[in-house]
Amino acid sequence: MTSEFPPPTAHSAPSGAGVDLTSRTALVTGGGSGIGKACATALAAAGATVHVVDRDADSAKEVAAGIGGEAHVVDLADPAAIGTLPTEVDILVNNAGLQHVAPLTEFPPERFALIQQVMVTAPFLLMRRSLPHMYAQGWGRLINISSVHGLRASAYKSAYVTAKHALEGLSKVAALEGAAHGVTSNCINPGYVRTPLVENQIRDQAAAHGISPDDVLTDVLLTRSPIKRLLEAEEVAAAALWLCADHSSYITGTSLPLDGGWGAS
Ligand code: NAD
Numbered sequence: 080m081t082s083e084f085p086p087p088t089a090h091s092a093p094s095g096a097g098v099d100l101t102s103r104t105a106l107v108t109g110g111g112s113g114i115g116k117a118c119a120t121a122l123a124a125a126g127a128t129v130h131v132v133d134r135d136a137d138s139a140k141e142v143a144a145g146i147g148g149e150a151h152v153v154d155l156a157d158p159a160a161i162g163t164l165p166t167e168v169d170i171l172v173n174n175a176g177l178q179h180v181a182p183l184t185e186f187p188p189e190r191f192a193l194i195q196q197v198m199v200t201a202p203f204l205l206m207r208r209s210l211p212h213m214y215a216q217g218w219g220r221l222i223n224i225s226s227v228h229g230l231r232a233s234a235y236k237s238a239y240v241t242a243k244h245a246l247e248g249l250s251k252v253a254a255l256e257g258a259a260h261g262v263t264s265n266c267i268n269p270g271y272v273r274t275p276l277v278e279n280q281i282r283d284q285a286a287a288h289g290i291s292p293d294d295v296l297t298d299v300l301l302t303r304s305p306i307k308r309l310l311e312a313e314e315v316a317a318a319a320l321w322l323c324a325d326h327s328s329y330i331t332g333t334s335l336p337l338d339g340g341w342g343a344s
Contacts, residue, residue, distance in 0.1 A: 096317060098324040101126030106168040106209070108155060108201065109175030111138030113274030114224055117312035118172050120146055121320045130165055133175070155201035156193055161208070168209040169216070170323055173202035173246070174224040178276065180235045191238040198242035199249065206253055210262065219262035222319045223250045227270050227338050247334060254332030263331035267318050270338040271300050273309040306339030 105122045109115035111133035123129045123146035133139035136152040143150035153160045155175050176198050179190045206221060213219025228236060229243035246266065253264035271277055277300075284295045301307050318335060321327060336342050 096121075096125070096320055098125045098320050100170070100323060103127045103169040103323070104130070104165075104167060105170035105172065106130040106132060106165065106205070107172040107174060108132045108205070110172075111135045111142050113276060114269070114272060114312045114315045115172070115174040116142050117316035118174060118222075118224075118319045119143075119148060121313070121316035122170065122172075122323070123148055125320055125323070127170065130168070132164060156196045158200070158204060161201060161204045164205070164208070166208045167212045169213065169218065170220045170222065171205055171209050172222045172224065172319060173205060175201065176224070176239075176242075178236070178239050182235055183237050186237055191241075194238035194242050195245070198239075199245045202246060203249055206249070206264075210253075210257065210260075213257070213262045214260040217261040219257065219260070220323050221250065221253050221257070221262065221264035222322055223247075223264070223266045224315070224319075225250070225266035225268050225334065227268055227336065227341055229266060229268055230334060230336070230342065250334075251332045258331060261328070263322070263328060265322055265330060265332070266334040267315060267322075268334050268336040268338065269310050269315050270304055270336075270341050271309050272315060273311055277309065301339075303344055304339040304341045305344065308339070310337055310339065 100122060105127045107115050107119040107129060110119040110131035119129045119131050119142055129146055129148035130151055131139050131143040131148050132151045132153050134154045139150040139152055151164055177194060223246050225246050226243045228240045229247045232240045250264045250266045257264055281292050281295045284299055285292045297307050315337060318337060
């Protein structure tokens with residue numbers, strides 16, 4: 080018996096992976112960089128038409144041009160700007176995010192509010208806009224890029240942990256409401272992923288602690304992960320693509336940890 084899927088290779092980019100999305104339209108927020116770029120690329124490789132949404136004009140346009148998609152330069156903190164985005168979307172990937180690290184007593188309230196706006200309110204508004212189209216056709220996929228921090232906390236990340244836990248709740252409500260309409264909603268929960276965000280963090284920590292980047296990885300970032308390597312953005316994208324397949328239509332309201340065993344410890 081032949082398998083529908085090629086055997087997984089940890090670092091290879093997915094190229095459709097047996098999932099046919101040729102008639103589908105996807106919208107990926109934060110599609111200009113890191114995980115969003117990998118998701119946009121994987122969905123396009125599976126045949127989807129992809130709307131790449133990012134506030135960074137150059138990267139949104141570069142990614143869209145590379146995959147034959149359409150760039151939308153939008154600040155997701157601005158509800159009016161979200162109102163300009165397409166509504167005929169079959170696959171919505173809520174991915175855009177940002178981090179701020181500070182103790183609660185010093186956390187800037189405006190930064191806390193911004194993080195909720197981009198990482199909770201924007202996904203809500205985008206679901207609200209795209210669900211009528213998904214319901215009308217009886218098929219849809221909501222893929223919410225959460226984090227290990229959607230399931231557990233770390234000190235000094237109050238806004239991020241709050242937002243990711245809220246996204247988990249939103250995703251579950253969408254799963255309940257969408258079930259009768261062929262719409263699934265799931266979270267993906269990565270550990271540390273090799274993106275510009277994390278690579279900068281490694282460089283800064285190496286300088287701050289006077290240790291090598293490799294030691295930052297094993298002794299600082301990956302202390303709680305039994306697998307001592309960063310996750311690749313393409314591996315997150317492969318999970319997102321898998322959730323779009325028809326064989327995943329019974330999977331909804333879940334959180335899929337890609338955490339190298341962190342949660343088992
Ligand atoms: P990244 O910084 O590489 O990319 C984030 C993208 O979002 C950027 O292109 C940025 O311009 C865009 N963006 C940020 N704020 C925006 C706004 N207001 N409007 C429009 N676009 C905006 O980050 P990444 O590491 O790829 O992270 C993507 C998602 O994955 C985030 O939600 C993050 O929380 C989550 N995540 C990342 C990691 C990790 O280790 N990198 C781990 C778990 C979860």
